[in-house]
Amino acid sequence: xxxxxxxxxxxxxxxxxxxxxxxxxxxxxxxxxxxxxxxxxxxxxxxxxxxxxxxxxxxxxxxxxxxxxxxxxxxxxxxxxxxxxxxxxxxxxxxxxxxxxxxxxxxxxxxxxxxxxxxxxxxxxxxxxxxxxxxxxxxxxxxxxxxxxxxxxxxxxxxxxxxxxxxx
Amino acid sequence: xxxxxxxxxxxxxxxxxxxxxxxxxxxxxxxxxxxxxxxxxxxxxxxxxxxxxxxxxxxxxxxxxxxxxxxxxxxxxxxxxxxxxxxxxxxxxxxxxxxx
Numbered sequence: 001x002x003x004x005x006x007x008x009x010x011x012x013x014x015x016x017x018x019x020x021x022x023x024x025x026x027x028x029x030x031x032x033x034x035x036x037x038x039x040x041x042x043x044x045x046x047x048x049x050x051x052x053x054x055x056x057x058x059x060x061x062x063x064x065x066x067x068x069x070x071x072x073x074x075x076x077x078x079x080x081x082x083x084x085x086x087x088x089x090x091x092x093x094x095x096x097x098x099x100x101x102x103x104x105x106x107x108x109x110x111x112x113x114x115x116x117x118x119x120x121x122x123x124x125x126x127x128x129x130x131x132x133x134x135x136x137x138x139x140x141x142x143x144x145x146x147x148x149x150x151x152x153x154x155x156x157x158x159x160x161x162x163x164x165x166x167x168x
Numbered sequence: 169x170x171x172x173x174x175x176x177x178x179x180x181x182x183x184x185x186x187x188x189x190x191x192x193x194x195x196x197x198x199x200x201x202x203x204x205x206x207x208x209x210x211x212x213x214x215x216x217x218x219x220x221x222x223x224x225x226x227x228x229x230x231x232x233x234x235x236x237x238x239x240x241x242x243x244x245x246x247x248x249x250x251x252x253x254x255x256x257x258x259x260x261x262x263x264x265x266x267x268x
Contacts, residue, residue: 156239
C-alpha cells in the first residue's frame with residue numbers, strides 16, 4: 001500500500017522533473033516545477049514529516065513558484081527558445097549527469113545508511129505531534145541557526161527591494 | 169517498509185535531471201528553476217535519512233535549507249529583473265560581458 005503510493009508519487013515526480021527540463025516555454029517549466037514540488041510534499045507525508053510537507057507546499061509551491069511565474073511573465077513572454085545548445089553539448093551534459101547518477105547508485109546500493117540512530121522514533125514523535133516535536137528541537141538545540149535564519153531572511157528582503165528599485 | 173535506498177535513488181535521479189537542466193537550457197530563469205529542483209531533491213535525501221535513522225536533525229536541516237532557498241529565490245529573481253532591464257535579454261549565452 002505504501003509502496004503503491006511511493007511508486008505513483010515517484011513516477012509523477014520524475015515525469016514532472018523531465019517536463020521542467022524539456023518544455024519549450026518557461027511558463028510550462030514553472031508549472032511542471034509546481035507539480036514536482038507537490039509530489040515531493042506527498043513523499044514527505046509518506047516519510048512521517050507532515051510539517052515539512054505542508055511547509056513545502058506553502059513555501060516552495062506557494063511562494064517560490066509564484067515568484068518564478070511573476071518573473072517569467074514580466075520578462076520573457078515572447079522570446080522563443082530558438083536555437084538550443086549544440087547537440088554535442090547536450091550529449092555531454094547527459095553523459096555527465098548519468099555518470100553522477102551511476103556514482104550515486106553505487107554508493108547507495110553498496111553503502112550503509114550509517115550514523116547512530118537517534119531517539120525520535122515515529123511513535124515518540126506521535127506522542128506530542130510533529131509540529132511540537134520540531135518546535136522543541138528547534139528552540140533548544142537549533143536556536144542559533146534559527147536566529148541566524150531570521151537575519152538571513154531580513155537581509156534577503158532588503159536586498160531584493162534594493163536591487164529591484166528603479167532609483168534609490 | 170520501503171527500503172531507504174528507494175528514496176535515495178529517487179532523490180539522485182531528480183538531482184541528475186536538475187543537473188541536465190542547468191547544463192542544457194539557455195533561459196536563465198529555467199536554469200534557476202532547475203537549481204531549485206536540485207535543492208528540493210537534496211531535501212528529500214535529508215528527510216529520508218532522518219526518517220530511517222529516527223532523528224529530527226535531517227528535518228531541521230531541511231527547515232533551514234527551505235529558508236535559504238526562499239531567500240535565494242527572491243534575491244536571484246531581483247537580480248534577473250535588473251539584468252533584463254540592463255541587457256534586454258535573459259539568455260545565458262548573451263549575458264557575456266565578463267567573457268574575455
